[in-house]
Each structure stands twice: as C-alpha cells, then as structure tokens.
Amino acid sequence: MKKKVLIVCGTGIATSTVVNEKIKNLAKKAGVKVDINQAKVTEAKREIENSNYDFLVTTTAFSYKVDLPVINATAMISGIGEEEVEEKIIAKLKE
Amino acid sequence: MIEILEVLAGFFEILTNLGASVMLPIVIFILGILFGQKIGKAFHSGLLIGVGFIGINLILDLLVGNLGPAAEAMVERFGIELGIIDVGWPASAAIAFGSQVGALIIPIALGVNIIMILFKLTKTVNVDIWNFWHFAFTGALVARLTDSLVWGLVAAGINAAIVLVMADWTAPMVQDFYDIPNISLPHGFSAAYVPIAIPLNNLMDKIPGLREIDADPETIQDKFGIFGQPIIMGLILGLALGILAGYGAQEVLNLGVTMAAVMLLFPRMVKILMEGLTPLSEAAKNFMKEKFEDREIYIGLDSAIAIGHASAISTALILVPITILLAVILPGNSVLPFGDLASLPFLVVMIIPITKGNIFRSTIIGTLVIAVGLYISTGLAELHTAAAHAANFDFPEGAAMISSLIDGANPLTWILVRATGLGAWAIGLIGLLTMAAGYYIFRNYSARDDLA
Secondary structure, three states: OOOEEEEEOOOOOOOHHHHHHHHHHHHHHHHHHHEEEEOOOOOOOOOHHOOOOOEEEEEOOOOOOOOOOOOEEHHHOOOOOOOHHHHHHHHHHOO | OHHHHHHHHHHHHHHHOOOOOOHHHHHHHHHHHHOOOHHHHHHHHHHHHHHHHHHHHHHHHHHHHHHHHHHHHHHHHHOOOOOEEEOHHHHHHHHHHHHHHHHHHHHHHHHHHHHHHHHHOOOEEEEOOOHHHHHHHHHHHHHHHHHOHHHHHHEEEEEEHHHHHHHHHHHHHHHHOOOOEEOOOOOOOOHHHHHHHHHHHHHHHOOOOOOOOOOOHHHHHHHHHHHHHHHHHHHHHHHHHHOOOOOOOOHHHHHHHHHHHHHHHHHHHHHHHHHHHHHHHHHHHHHHHHHHOOOEEEEEEOOHHHOOHHOOOOOOOHHHHHHHHHHHOOOOOOOEEHHHHHOHHHOOOOOOOOOOOOOHHHHHHHHHHHHHHHHHHHHHHHHHHHHHHOOOOOOOOOOOOEEEEHHHHOOHHHHHHHOOOOHHHHHHHHHHHHHHHHHHHHHHHHOOOHHH
C-alpha cells in the first residue's frame, strides 16, 4: 500500500522540500512506500479536493478546515522537538 | 581583515567568471566538505544547484523574451510606461546567489551571526541558509554600484546583522501571535516592513471609526481565491497584456499559456536549487545548534512557516489587484508587476502580528509600502538588471530592464544601497546603530516564558 502525503508550506518549495527529504527517509526506514507532493498553502485546498491524500503535513500555519489528519512539522525545520513529530509521521505512515 | 577579503575576492572573481552554474556547484561542494558532508553527497548537492541555475535561466529567458516585447508594444500603444518586468523572487534569488557576493554569503552571514551571539548582540541563530540570498542581493547591487566586491560584502554583512536584530525585536510578538515558541523570523524581506508597520498601526489606533474596522478572512479567501493560484494568474495577466499590446488572437493565447507556464515552472526550478542546498543547510543548522546549545537562543527560520495564517493569506490576496492598480495609476512607476504577485504573503507576514491579525489595517499598510516599493524598484531596476548580467543571466541585453518586488522593492535593501552610495561613513554609521540596537534589544526584549 502506497501512502499519499501532501506537504503544505508557504511557498510549496522552500520548507516543504526540506520536510519532503526527511519523510522520504523516514518511509524508507519504516519500509513504507510513499508518494509525496508539495503545495503552496493557497493551493492546498484544491490539491486536496483533486486527489486522495492519506494525510497532510504542514510547515506553516494552516487554517483551512479539511477532513484529513494534519501533522504540523515546523519542528522538522527548527530541530526543536523533531523526534516527536517524526514518531507521529511514522505512526501515520504505518497505519 | 580587508586584505583577507581582497584575496578571497580575487579567488572568487576567477570562479564567478565561470558563471553561476559552474561556480556555485564548486562553492557548495567545498562548503559541504567543510561542514563534514560525504564527498558523494556534497558533489550531488553542488551539481543539483548548477542544474537549478540552468533551469532558472531558461525560464527567465522565456519570461523576458515573451513579456518584454508585449510590455514594449503596450507602452507604444497607450503610453503606459511599464517597461521594467517584475521577474519574481526565484530569478532574484538566483541572481543573488550567482553573484560574487553570493559565493561568499554563507560564511559571511554565519560569521556575522556567530560574532553577534558571542558579543550578546542577538539571540537568534539564523539557520535559514536559503534566505541568505536577500543579504547577497543587497551586496550584489552594492558591488555593482561601487564596483567593489569588498563593499558588497560589507553591505551584505550589515544587512544580515540588521535582520538578526529585527528578528530579536519581533520575536516576542511573532512567537505569541503565530504560536511558534523559541522561533524568530530573520527574513530579509518580511522583517523590513516591521519598523514601518508599527508606527502606522499606532496611528490607526488613534483614529476613531478606523479603529474598529476588520474583515472576515473566509469571505476574502472565497472572493479573491483566484489570486492565490499562480497559473491562473499567469494566464489572465498574459492574456490581458497580449490584448493591451494589440496582438492577434493566436499571439494573445500564446502569451497567456506561456505566462501560465512561467508561473508554474519558475518555482519548480527553484525547488531543484533548494534540494541542492538542503543538506548543507541541515549541516549548518546542526553545527550552529551544537555550538550554542547552552545559550538562550531563538532558532531563526524562514517566514514562510507563518504564511499560512488566514489573515496573512487574505491580506496578500487583496493586495494583488491593488498592486496592479497602483502600478498603472502611479505616475513615474515603470515596474510591471508579474512574478511576485504570488509572493505578497511574504510582505505581510510580519505586519500581521503587529495589527493583531486585522486584515483591514494590514491591507492599508500593505498598500502604502507597495506604492513606495514600486518607486524603489523603478529606481533600483538599472542596478538589478546589471547584477543579473554580471551573474551571467543572458536574457536579451538592452531589451528590457528587470526588477522584482522581492527584493527590488525592499526599503531595507534600498537604504543599504543608497547609504553605500553616499560613502563609507554612512554604511559604517548604519553598522554601529545596528550593534547599538542589538545591544539594547538583547537586554530589554524577551519572549514570554510561558510559551517556551
């Protein structure tokens, strides 16, 4: 089963690329196949509607109401509390 | 100190003559090795950055080559003098990193940061290596203006210092409002609007009637949502400019789709650049964190982490049509807003905590700074274009001038460039004032403890 993850950040480029790399590595270690996309926060709603994502990872303030689980991964950028977020993501990947 | 810089400058002059797409891979490779990366990984990172540069150059050519003639035709038909193309921050970031100052910016900005932490002039450890391009951009313009790499480096270093002090100053407010404990936002563009927004917000506090107005973010996002989708915006602007240029139907449609392509592809190219920079950025982050683990520090991050706030998005969306309107009606403005219309959240993201999320006030402040910004970018366009050519971006010479709202319209960039133009004393004075402000803020501003 491939997990489909959307990473949302302010630009769809900068911080989401950093987190993309990290989630790819986490998935590799956990032995889970992932399909990761990145989006700008203003485009996120449309992207979610058009595709079947399993969960959302954000590196920015996220104020839209969505039906998907949302994990805030700002910690992966700052490095403070990173392990905790990693565990949350691994749990979601293995679900 | 100056002698060391000159020797380094000579070395980098040779490197820069190779062109950004060759120079930066070499620089990033060397830095990667210095920060303890494996050779294979460092090589791959460097190469990715070179590839990103070539990609950006291709899209920049596509943009200027298509939009330039259309803008010129529009000028001839209507006398609307909007001949300077806003190429957007992806191009400006590439120009900045591709300059001689850009080649040295990572060690310079980290060095300034380390010195300021050791002397207790800042609490921020800026790990947002990517956004060092803002400092490099100021430096690149100064280097063009003064024809001196050393002054370019000095200006870039002072820019980095100012932004650290501003990050400390705003940290309590930003941490509280966006709920991001231990973090500050040393962003070269977003932070520049803080000293302007604070007095304007205080002024609006005193005006009865104005004081109470606000807007609802959800309504605005529904009504202005289209401005949040770059490809649709690219299409519409391309079509509109084609029509204004007096093109035939086929050419109009062509310009529309081409501009949609530019809007979508530009960020994709930057993503390649970012992928190359990420491992180095991680290594630098770990290095800095280990060094200052025992100190009370803020981790300085990209202001992009706060951009998703509903008020920030809403304000930025309203500002898109306002920016286009201002560009058309302001006499003396020559900048045609395009590439950075989608990046306006960066302009408002640090204004929002000051107005406590009030969209109406943030829009008023945003409108004022954009109006001034258009004049700034008109004034700096010649240097901006010269810096692009100096970094080997080979869009048609003399065909069109380029600018971008980020950082071409940045008041802080403008002050530093113009101050250096006045002479060494002016830039020196700014440096001293920055250190004094850092000293004061370090001792008098603290984040709320209950957030940590």
